[in-house]
Amino acid sequence: MTYTTSDTAHVLLALAILLATAHGCGHLFARLRQPRVVGEILGGMVLGPTLLGAVAPAWQAWVFSSRTATGFVLGAVYQVGLLLLMFASGTEVRSTFESGERRTAVLITVVGTLVPFVGGLWFFGWFDLQVFIGPANNTTAFLLVLAVAMAVTSIPVISRIMLDLGILSTPFARIVLSAAVLEDVLLYAVLAVTLGLVGNRPDDIVGLPALLSLQRNPTMSTLYHVAVTLAFFTLALAAGPSLFQRAARSRLNVIHRSSPTAFLLVVVLLVSGISLVLGVAPLFGAFVAGILAQTEDAQLQQAQQAIKQFAFASLVPMYFALVGLRLDLSTGFDVAFFVALLVYASALKSASVYVGARWAGERPVGARNLAAALNCRGGPGIVLASLAYDAGIVNGAFYAMLVLLAVVTSIAAGSWLEAVVRRGSALR
Structure with a gap:
């Protein structure tokens, strides 16, 4: 492909x-005390087929899809933005296990993850969901995506909500983040296996799966991805932090001595690359890299902040805007079914978290607030939808529903906690 000056101008535009x-709509929603990510997604929807494509389809197509080069660059921005988002999410794990509320967090995780997950599988039996299965035509993968969508909680969005409300340092916030971390690590492992189940097209097979010719044996492919995913997360979380610390302190580490920020970026790219070679989606490598970067080193902490500031100023907002850009609510969107999905998913998640919190000894008011906060699906819910759509597990209509499920539950969680804080009511 020949890349011309005209292509460069088009890409920059x-x-x-x-x-x-993305920033304009994100700022507007932040002023309304709503999650910024919701505004960024809606900004993308404004530019996509849902609004601009319906009003001025020729202009919308000219800006975003008329040139191959633009598609390639936007695709790269989408992927790198996702990696940096997952790295930032991984770094949130650092401060979530320092409190003494582990019993509550663990019980919430067990009940609040298992019940919605099983409930998601049960939901499949109530409705004819075959029409929402994507071109991969894998019912098992679709079921797992649906189950994860019911159970997932957003670390980045709920932490940002609590930061904006000034409650991020409270015991309530520590319980929420601890439970969210435990849930997401478990559910991301399930999602990694799910993606492995459909990664059977010749152009999708790289690394060890290609060397082992797993695309020829679906049973072995399933067993391989389950085993490798569990081994990857287990070994990385068990041995990774000490290896990271040794590498950071090594006198031979000229990258860290030259630029701590560059060192962290190399770690993100390296761990993401290793996960890809093993057959695990690279975003999980970036998530693990964020967890590994646990350090008291002031330079590395500053480097983390530098990466986050750049990512959340540029690539991450564009990633969420691109998620919205791909949404098309003008065709094939079943409003009645989406409402049923939203009510069922929210009731199931909230009720299970409430039961887990009460079981742990929380007061009713605390259990209600925890249930509202952990129903926020935010970024992980959107990432789940994007990955499932890219892998052909779900079609465009169900992709839109999963994204909107994440958006609406994020708005609901933010509004609930904002009202509690504004009234001066107790969080627990």
């Missing part, structure tokens, strides 16, 4: 429009 719209 598309990126400028995308970034400006």
Whole structure:
């Protein structure tokens, strides 16, 4: 492909429009005390087929899809933005296990993850969901995506909500983040296995799965991805932090001595690459890299903040805007079914968290607030939808429903906690 000066100008225009719209809408929602990510997604929807594509389809297509080069660059921004988002999410794990509320967090995790997960599988039997299965035509993968969508909780969005409300340092916030971390590590492992089940197209097979010719044996492919995913997370979380500390302190580490920020970026890329070679989606490598980067080193902490500041100023907002850009609510969107999905998923998640919190000895008011907070699906819910759509597990209509499920539950969680704080009511 020949890349011309005209292509460069076109790419820069598309990126400028995308970034400006994402930040403009994100800022508007932040002023309304709503999650910024919701505004960024809706900004993308404004630029996509749902709104701009319906009003001025020729102009919308000219900006975002008329040139191959623009598609390639936007695809790269989407992937790198996702990696940096997952790295930032992984770093949130650092401060979540320092409190003494582990019993509550563990019980909430067990009940609040297992019940919605099983409930998601049960939901499949109530409705004819075959129409929502994507081109991969894998019912097992679809079931797992649906189950994860019911159970997932957003670390980045709920932590940002609590930061904006000034409650991030409270015991309530520590319980929420601890439970969210435990839930997401478990559910991301399930999602990694799910993606492995459908990674059977010749152009999708790289690394060890390609060397072992797993695409020829679906049973072995399933067993391989289950075993490798569990081994990857277990070994990385058990041995990774000490290896990271040794590498960071090594006198031979010229990268860290030159630039701690560059060292962290190399770690993100390296761990993501290793996960890809093993057959695990690279975003999980980035998530693990964020967890591994646990350090008291002031330089590395500053480097983490530098990466986050750059990511959340540029690539991450554009990632969420691109998620919205791909949504098309003008065709094939079943409003009645979405409402049923939203009510069922929210009731199931909230009720299970409430039961887990009460079982742990929380007062009713605390259990209600925990239930509202942990029903926030936010970023992970959107990532789940994007990955499932990219892998062909779900079709465009169900992708839109999963994204909107994450958006609406994030708004609900933010509104609930904002009302509690505004009234001066107790969180627990």
